[in-house]
Amino acid sequence: MTPTLILAIAGGVLIAAGIYLLLERSLMRILAGVMLAGNGVNLLFLVASGPAGLAPIVGEDPELIADPLPQAMVLTAIVISLATAALLLAMSYRSFQLEGHDEVADDVEDAIVRRRAEADLSSEAYVDTSTDPNDDSDSESGGRFDGGRVR
Known part of the structure; x- marks a missing residue:
């Protein structure tokens, strides 16, 4: 195998491990996943940029000069990942201060x-038909919305 193929496989493994960690509930594992996936993408950027070449200096042969754009993109990605890591560390620390752990809670809407x-209902609002249809006290505009059921 060539070194380029080995680096491409290593980048893919880093991205796969990062995505696996992103699916966890702990903010520290999410942070590790973001960092791993970011490093994998940076590695793939550099692999895709081609072989190393000369520095981009005026007067050199254009065929031998390395393209500086992928390197600039990787440097920008490093700065962005540093800011993202700082934000996630601050969120994890604050969550640990408030709740004693850094796990992400379930969203009420998700529940x-x-x-x-689980109840095999459609995603639209379920209208409770067990009440008397002739009853005027529970109109649709004056009814109470309770967990997906109009009463």
């Missing part, structure tokens, strides 16, 4: 969707 799926 409602999960309950609807």
